Amino acid sequence: MLSTLKTEVLPPKSCGLKTEPGSMSQRSCVYFGARYVLGPIKEAVHLVHGAVGCSYYGKMVRGTPAPVWTTNMDEENVIFGGREKLKKALFQALQIDSSAKGAFVYLTCVSGLIGEDVTSVAQEVSEKVGKPVKVVSCPGFSGFSQSKGHELSYKLIFELIKPVEQAKEPVVNLIGEYNVGGETKVIKELLEKLGIKVHVSLTGEATWSKIETMAKASLNLMFCGATAENFCREMKRTFGIPFMKVSFYGFKSTSASLRKIAAFFDIPEEKVEKVIAEGEKWALSKIFPWRKYFYGKKALIVLGTYRLGPQGKMLKELGLEVVAAASIFGRLDDHVEAYSVTSRVTDDPGDCEVEEALKLLRPDIVLTNARDQWRPVKFGIPVLSFPQPKERGPYAGYKGMVNFAHDLYRCLRAPVWQLLRAEL
CATH class of the missing domain: 3.40.50.1980 (Nitrogenase molybdenum iron protein domain)
Known part of the structure; x- marks a missing residue:
């Protein structure tokens, strides 16, 4: 059992289970x-x-x-x-x-x-x-959750794809990339520096016509495995297009993904390392003044499956401690990734469980969705809500890491929390 002060905190629940009767779930339909x-x-x-x-x-x-x-x-x-x-x-x-x-x-x-x-x-x-x-x-x-809607949607999208001749130049599809805050543009810019074109971002920046010609790509980049892995496997089976899991959240993941993609297309190592070095150097110079405000701070994550592990890794890279992570809906792979940033991982937490976690874990900031953000606010705890509006900018890539760090700094340092801090 996961416990603090002999009281259960976010009791571990397996992913993929129906919501317990009587629970005020934050799942969508x-x-x-x-x-x-x-x-x-x-x-x-x-x-x-x-x-x-x-x-x-x-x-x-x-x-x-x-x-x-x-x-x-x-x-x-x-x-x-x-x-x-x-x-x-x-x-x-x-x-x-x-x-x-x-x-x-x-x-x-x-x-x-x-x-x-x-x-x-x-x-x-x-x-x-x-x-x-x-x-x-x-x-x-x-x-029992929105994940069923994701699954059937990808099946319908697959029915639209037509056989076409594969492009001769390096072309990729972004699968399970939803362009939150303009993230597709950032990813495109990074790949274009390596000489790689993005044909379609499914579904953040997609048209019916582009979907029909998705088979022209020579590689599918899978972002959200929970919703897109079966789709990628079916494209490989039907059109022979391989796929690889990537992530552009955080320094380590972004750099590792660029190296993997470049290796697939036999892009010279020095070209890749130059793009990585320039991106990391620029981002670190922007983030450096805020780092002292992050060290020792504790974060609680209550998000959908796609963001759980990646956002936790970004927090750790900035110096924060992730005290617990809960997915609204998830699968085993997502929970395994989340375990790399915290030992407390659960699925579909109820309102009472989140409230107890806030009282016992006492996080300095909570990362959660728009529906779940008000409970921490009532306790006087800063909240960074998702999906972020476009004016906050993308969180993907090196530019995204700067935006993410800036938003964390802005939330943690806002004077209003000194006025709203409640007795936990």
């Missing part, structure tokens, strides 16, 4: 997981076949507005069906957005419960307009 992956894809109509509240919930994707249509199902549609309403909405949306290459139709709880045959409607519309219509069967109750 399957539909939101689908929007998380598919929402940023351009050249597509995104139509929610469900209550208007679902479209509102899926409007913001990682802190950025994403276009979405809705059929606004009401009581009459629940009783008599909403097929005709859906058909009309699809025709209208594709007519208004005539540049769209296709459409995604999201089935939420309402349309999922009444069990309508939406597939036949999608086929009929597709045949008449000459554009593919993909049904995203993602009622919130169809899985």
Whole structure:
């Protein structure tokens, strides 16, 4: 058991389990997981076949507005069906957005419960307009977390890929990279310094057309394994494109990833080391004045699976101690990575468990999502929330490490915490 002062703190729970009954979970639903992956894809109509509240919930994707249509199902549609309403909405949306290459139709709880045959409607519309219509069967109750929505979204994306001739120059796809705060641009810039082009960032900076030609790349770079590993394996099986796991969070991970990618493309070692040396030297010069404020500080992480280990490693590189880490949803590999930064790792913590951890571990800062940030604030504990807005900038690469360190410094040194510090 993990304990402090003989009281259990964030009791260790295996990843991949359903939320315990009665727990106030911070997990999102399957539909939101689908929007998380598919929402940023351009050249597509995104139509929610469900209550208007679902479209509102899926409007913001990682802190950025994403276009979405809705059929606004009401009581009459629940009783008599909403097929005709859906058909009309699809025709209208594709007519208004005539540049769209296709459409995604999201089935939420309402349309999922009444069990309508939406597939036949999608086929009929597709045949008449000459554009593919993909049904995203993602009622919130169809899985215990948003990860199910990620999984089915990647399966649909794979169906869009067409066989094309592979590029002769070094070209890669970024798989499971969601462009939070503009991170795709930073990664692209680093790879371009090595002479490597990024074809598509899935799905942070993706278009329907680019997805169709993903097979032109000679390597897939996998960022978030929890959502993208099966996709990468299927691309290797079908198109023969190899993949490698990379991370651009922190100095060590960024430099190691650049060396791995360069070795794959036989890029001269001196070229790679020059890019790494320049990036690290510049970033360290920016971070150096803040380092003294980080040493001895304690951090608690409560984040989604993708950020858990990488963000913990960034904190350690800056001199902070990670006292515990909890994933909202995760898998074994993510927990193993998190164990490299702290011995306290758990999954899907409830509100009471987080509160006890705050009282007993007494972190100096908490890294968590937008939904979970207010409990630490009420205790007077600084919070760095995710996903970060664009004005805070990306956290990837050497530029991202500077932005991350600056935000930590800003949060820890804000005078307001001296006024709000509560008795724990």
